[in-house]
Amino acid sequence: DTAVSQTPKYLVTQMGNDKSIKCEQNLGHDTMYWYKQDSKKFLKIMFSYNNKELIINETVPNRFSPKSPDKAHLNLHINSLELGDSAVYFCASSQGSGAITDTQYFGPGTRLTVL
Amino acid sequence: QQPVQSPQAVILREGEDAVINCSSSKALYSVHWYRQKHGEAPVFLMILLKGGEQKGHEKISASFNEKKQQSSLYLTASQLSYSGTYFCGTESVGGSEKLVFGKGTKLTVNP
Numbered sequence: 001d002t003a004v005s006q007t008p009k010y011l012v013t014q015m016g017n018d019k020s021i022k023c024e025q026n027l028g029h030d031t032m033y034w035y036k037q038d039s040k041k042f043l044k045i046m047f048s049y050n051n052k053e054l055i056i057n058e059t060v061p062n063r064f065s066p067k068s069p070d071k072a073h074l075n076l077h078i079n080s081l082e083l084g085d086s087a088v089y090f091c092a093s094s095q096g097s098g099a100i101t102d103t104q105y106f107g108p109g110t111r112l113t114v115l
Numbered sequence: 116q117q118p119v120q121s122p123q124a125v126i127l128r129e130g131e132d133a134v135i136n137c138s139s140s141k142a143l144y145s146v147h148w149y150r151q152k153h154g155e156a157p158v159f160l161m162i163l164l165k166g167g168e169q170k171g172h173e174k175i176s177a178s179f180n181e182k183k184q185q186s187s188l189y190l191t192a193s194q195l196s197y198s199g200t201y202f203c204g205t206e207s208v209g210g211s212e213k214l215v216f217g218k219g220t221k222l223t224v225n226p
Contacts (some may be wrong), residue, residue, distance in 0.1 A: 003154075032214035043157065043202060043216040056213050092158060102212070104147075 003027050004107035005024060006091050012113045013081055020077045021110045023091030030064045031055070032074035033092040033104065043090070049074055088112070116141050118205045120217035132191045135220045137203030139184040146179055146186040147204040147214060149196075157202060160190070165208070185207045190222070198224045 004025045013019055025032060033056075034046040052068045063079045074077040074091060088109045094102035118139045125133050137146060148171070149157040149160045161171030162180035163186055171177070176189045190197055200221045204214035 041151075041200060041219050043204075043219075044214050046214075058213075075200050089181070103159045103162065105159065106149075 003091055004091055004105050005025065006030065006089075006110050008110060009108060010113075011112050014115055015081055015083060017028050017081050017110070018077070018079045019081060020075055021089055021091075021112070023074045023076070023107055025072055025091075025093040025105070025107075027093055027095075027105060029093040029105075030071055030101070032071070033094075034074065034076050035090040035092060035106075037058040037088045037090060037109070039087070047074075047076075053093045078112075081112075083114050086112055086114045116207070117141070117215055118146075118203055120203055120220050121203075122217070122220060124221040125166070127193050129193060129221070129224055129226055130146070131193055131224075132189070133222060135201050135203075136184045137188075137205070137217055139205050139207070140162060141184065141205075142208040143179075143181065143184050143186075143205050144208045145206045146177075147176060147206075148175075148186075148188050149202045149204065149216075150199045151202065151219075152199040160201075172223040193222075193224045195224050195226065197202060198222055202215040 007022045031050045033048045037043045046060045049068045061106045065077045068074045089111045091107040092104040094104045121136045148160040151157040177188045177225045200219040202216050202219045
């Protein structure tokens with residue numbers, strides 16, 4: 001059974017387009033995250049939500065807007081895509097209130113390529 | 116503040132041991148270790164908490180020196196399956212409950 005799933009796995013698009021990435025977890029976790037991993041493999045947190053409430057919002061351009069319709073889903077919408085947005089985006093989830101003592105379970109990633 | 120990992124890369128033969136280090140300039144509350152294989156998601160290995168508690172993988176050991184803000188991951192009798200990039204993620208004392216990851220250590224285990 002898939003614990004944390006993301007769609008799509010690959011996304012190739014033109015500069016200026018708007019795209020969304022979806023994430024779902026079936027672990028019953030309360031906290032979900034979005035991470036960005038760049039071409040140098042640097043893994044950086046973007047957002048975290050706990051029970052649909054935004055907890056962490058790093059210095060991410062406001063072209064990125066997360067949405068959590070319920071605690072099992074956290075989607076990421078990106079407006080006006082730029083070349084620098086090309087990366088692998090990972091969704092993750094953890095139990096509880098998002099305390100950093102909780103293990104984070106990562107989804108398979110979405111490789112976004114902006115042309 | 117991003118933790119610093121060393122070495123950046125290491126190549127082993129099967130059965131050899133390796134140590135991967137992670138250090139921070141800030142006082143740490145916890146250190147998390149993850150392994151990522153090429154094209155896959157990071158997978159949890161271990162959490163080390165201030166005060167000595169550990170949670171994690173049976174076959175991998177790690178240490179956390181709170182005074183030095185350092186953690187080390189010990190990979191003994193390495194197997195081919197240990198190959199991948201190892202990341203430490205740290206949470207600072209008084210931090211905002213987020214993990215800041217190091218740049219990773221690429222481990223290659225050859226037959």
